[in-house]
Amino acid sequence: MNDICIDIDYQQLYKHGQQIGGDVFLLDRQPGSNIITATLSDGLGSGVKANVLASLTSHMANKLSFSPIDLNHSAEIIMDTLPIDKEKGISYATFTIAKIVYANDKSFINVSLVEYDNPISLRFAGSTPIEWKKTANRLHRKNAVKKEVVYSSSFSMEFGDRLIFFSDGVAQAGVSLGAMPGRKPSAPYGSLPSSIKVKPQVGAMGWGEQNVKSFIQEILERDPEISSRDLTREIVTQAYKYDNYQANDDITCVAVHIRKPRRTLIVTGAPRSRESDKKLRSIIENFEGNVIVCGGTTAKIVARELGKEVLADKQPSGKLPPSSIIDGIDLVTEGMLTLHVVTERLTNKTLLKNMPEDPAKRFIKILRNTDQVEMVVGTKINDETDDPNLAAKIGIRFPLIDSMVRALEQNYLMEVEVKYI
Numbered sequence: 001m002n003d004i005c006i007d008i009d010y011q012q013l014y015k016h017g018q019q020i021g022g023d024v025f026l027l028d029r030q031p032g033s034n035i036i037t038a039t040l041s042d043g044l045g046s047g048v049k050a051n052v053l054a055s056l057t058s059h060m061a062n063k064l065s066f067s068p069i070d071l072n073h074s075a076e077i078i079m080d081t082l083p084i085d086k087e088k089g090i091s092y093a094t095f096t097i098a099k100i101v102y103a104n105d106k107s108f109i110n111v112s113l114v115e116y117d118n119p120i121s122l123r124f125a126g127s128t129p130i131e132w133k134k135t136a137n138r139l140h141r142k143n144a145v146k147k148e149v150v151y152s153s154s155f156s157m158e159f160g161d162r163l164i165f166f167s168d169g170v171a172q173a174g175v176s177l178g179a180m181p182g183r184k185p186s187a188p189y190g191s192l193p194s195s196i197k198v199k200p201q202v203g204a205m206g207w208g209e210q211n212v213k214s215f216i217q218e219i220l221e222r223d224p225e226i227s228s229r230d231l232t233r234e235i236v237t238q239a240y241k242y243d244n245y246q247a248n249d250d251i252t253c254v255a256v257h258i259r260k261p262r263r264t265l266i267v268t269g270a271p272r273s274r275e276s277d278k279k280l281r282s283i284i285e286n287f288e289g290n291v292i293v294c295g296g297t298t299a300k301i302v303a304r305e306l307g308k309e310v311l312a313d314k315q316p317s318g319k320l321p322p323s324s325i326i327d328g329i330d331l332v333t334e335g336m337l338t339l340h341v342v343t344e345r346l347t348n349k350t351l352l353k354n355m356p357e358d359p360a361k362r363f364i365k366i367l368r369n370t371d372q373v374e375m376v377v378g379t380k381i382n383d384e385t386d387d388p389n390l391a392a393k394i395g396i397r398f399p400l401i402d403s404m405v406r407a408l409e410q411n412y413l414m415e416v417e418v419k420y421i
Contacts, residue, residue, distance in 0.1 A: 001261070001263075001372045001374075001415055001417060002105050002106055003260060003261065004105075004106035004159060004258060004259075004260070004261070005106075005258075005259060005260070005261035005262075005371040005372065005415070006036065006100060006102065006106070006109065006256065006257075006258060006413075007227060007228045007255075007256070007257040007258075007259055007371060008027060008036065008038055008228060008254070008255070008256050008257075008413065009227070009228035009229040009232060009254075009255060010025050010027075010040075010228075010232050010252060010253060010254040010255070011229070011232040011233045011235070011236040011252070011253055012025065012236070012250070012251065012252040012253075013169075013236055013240055013247050013250070013251040013252075014046075014247065014250055015046045015047075015169075015247050015248070015249050015250050016243075016246040016247045016248070018046055018047050018250075020047060020048055020051045021050075021051060021054075021250045021252075022042065022043040022044075022045060022046040022047060022049075022050025022051055022054060022249075022250045023040065023041070023042050023043070023054060023167045023169065023250040023251075023252040024040075024041050024043070024051060024054035024055050024057075024058045025038070025039070025040050025041075025058070025252055025254060026038075026039045026041075026058040026059065026061075026062050027039075027413065028062050028066075029409075029410075029413050030066050031410075033066070034101060034102050034103065034104065035065070035066060035099065035100065035101050036099075036100040036102075036413065037061070037062050037065040037066065037097065037098070037099050037100070038097075038098045038100070038254060038256065039057075039058040039061040039062055039065075039095060039096070039097045039098075040058070040095065040096045040118065040165060040166075040167060040252060040254055041053075041054040041055075041057040041058040041061070041093050041094065041095040041096075042054060042093060042094045042095075042118060042167045042168060042250070042252075043055075043057070043092065043093045044092045044093060046249070046250060050093075050250075053092045053093045054093050056093070057078060057093040057095050058095070060077075060078050060081065061074065061075075061078060061095060061097045064077060064078070065097060065099045071097065071099055071112045071114050071152065072114065072137065072150070072152050074097075074114075075095075075097070075114045075116065075137075075150050075152070076137075076139075076150070078095065079116070079139055079148070079150065094116055094117035094118045095114075095115075095116050095117075095118065096113070096114070096115045096116075096118045096121060096165045096254075097113070097114045097115075098111055098112075098113050098163065098165070098256065099111070099112040099113075100157075100256070106258075108156060109156060109157045109158070109258060110154065110155070110156050110157075111154065111155055111156075111157055111163060111256075112152070112153075112154050113152065113153045113154070113155075113163075114150060114151070114152050115134075115150070115151045115152075115165075116148075116149075116150045116151075117148075118165065118166075118167060118168070119165070119166055119167070119168060119170065119171040119209050119212075120209055121163060121164065121165040122162075122163070122164045122165070122209075122212070122213055122216065123155075123161065123162065123163055123164075124161065124162040124164070124216070124217070124220060125158075125160060125161055126160050126220065126224065127217055127220035127221045127224065128217075129213060129217060130161075132153060132155055133153060134151040134152065134153040135151065135152050135153065136149050136150075136151055137149065137150045137151070137152060157256070157258050158258060159258050159259065160258065160259065161257075161258050162220075162228075162231075162255060162256065162257045162258075163255070163256040164216060164231075164232075164235075164253065164254065164255045164256075165253075165254050166212070166235065166252060166253040166254065167249070167250060167251065167252040167253075168249055169239060169247060169248070169249035169250050169251035169252060170207065170212060170235060170236070170239045170251055170252070170253055171206060171207060171208060171209050171212060172205065172206035172207065172248070172249065173206050173207040173238075173239035173240070173242040173243050173248070173251065174206050174207055174239075174242030174243055174244075174248075175205060175206035175248060206242070207238075207239060207242055212235065215235070215238060216231070216235065219231060219234055225259070227257070227262075227369070228255035228256065228257045229368070229369075231255050231257075232253040232254065232255050235253045236251050236252075236253050239251050239253075261371035261372045261415075262289065262290075262369060262370050262371050262372070263287070263288060263289030263290070263370065263371070263372045263373070263374065264289055264290040264291070264292065264366055264367060264370040264372075264373050264374070265283070265284065265287045265289060265290070265291045265292070265373075265374050265375075265376065266292045266294065266373060266374070266375045266376070267280065267283075267284065267291070267292070267293045267294065267298060267302065267375075267376045267378075268293075268294035268295050268298055268335060268339065268375070268376075268377055268378065268397070268401075269295060269298060269335075269377050269378030269379065269380070269397060270295075270297050270298055270301055270378040270380040271301070271378045271379070271380060271421045272378065272379045272380045272421065273380075276378070276421045277301055277304075277305055278305065279421060280301070280302065280305065280376065280378075280421060281302075281305035281306060283376055284302065284306070284329075285306075287374070289370075290330040290331075290366050290370065291328075291329050291330050291331075292329075292330060292331045292332075292333070292363060292366060293326065293329055293331070293332045293333070294332075294333050294334070294335050294338060294339055295333075295334065295335030295336075296334060296335065297335075298335065298378060299324055299326060299332050302326060302329065303326050306326070306328065308326050308327050308328065308329075309326070309327075310324050310325070310326055310332070311324060311325040311326070312324060312325070313325045313332070315357075315359075315362070316356075316357040316358060317358050317359060318356040318357060318358030319356070319358070320333075320334065320337060320338055320341060320358045320359050320360060321333075321334035321337060321338065321359075322334075322359070323359040323362070330366060331359070331362055331363060331366060333359040333360075333363060334359070336396065336397065336400070338359050338360055338363065339397075339400055339401075339404070340400060341358075341360040342360045342363045342364060342367075342404065343400055343403050343404040343407060345360060345364060346364065346367070346404060346407035346408060346411060346412070347403065347406075347407045347411070349411050352364065352365060352368065367408070367412075367414075368412075370414065371414060371415065372414065372415045372416075372417075373408055373414055373415070373416045373417070374416075374417050374419070375401060375404075375405070375416065375417070375418045375419065376419050376420075376421060377397070377398070377401055377418060377419070377420050377421070378420075378421060379420050379421065401418060405418060
């Protein structure tokens, strides 16, 4: 694993009163390739119809981005496929497609960007906005009532650079208000106050792209290391405030950031021998990042090797066995059952807010703030149980680890390395 990562994340709120979003964000990396595609599509209107149109657009963009077809040509194919609304004379969906191609060691990271009718994308080097050249490709579609232009560009990203794009729900936030509301929020993002205090910047056309840019610049100046997840949450939260905490439209924001990776070490299973116990201690002591230990026997070995104690943890455990405490270790949980629940939630992409308060949720909270995961898996059969079938069951751990790796890589685009000791 190298010392540069591509941090991509997003935040989204549905339009007030809707149970499904008309904005669709799709993030994908083709197995075995160094290509990531991030697509944001905004379907016409809201609700189910808009979601179907945006889903169609984003999945077409995703498939075409991994094909040999040039991204500009891919955009033309999408436009030719998308119908035009007969009443309004506009396309049924807009889109922004970012195709990111990178070297194994991240020595180069190139972005091909195609934008159609979404608010303009923004780039920053540190906290400094970047202007760049875009090529305008005019379309001539029958029944269209306005000039349709697809903008394309290509550029390299270096350490510290950011690319940010969003839907109309951000740029037009507060369009019906003209001023920032002052009352306290009561809906989902109300518990996430913005760390940035800004003066009202909403005009007749809403928040506006330039004001969004200024808001982001102020955040980056105050918190240069902010993650893509937290940055997009700040932006979506501010748009939500301008909408008086009742979103006038689907609100979606995506951020790409080139930065130093955040790492987590997961230790599970007893090492095969006492010599391997000492090796495990060295791995933990020299690891820079969060450390999670899974399994009662594993916890005893780690505590013994580090000269620590295993203490009871009084945090909620729900239906799972309770977690424990080892000084210097970020989380200590029971083994197989907790790993199974963690893997299941990661595979299903369960939202943190929908999880019960238990060790698996605390496990996943750490992982959601991680870019690179190193797993150290012991291969010794647990000899502290009276279960005669354990020798047969021990093999379950390895397929479970494989499933967790797939979920982390495919659903969250994390880099994962597994070591057996």
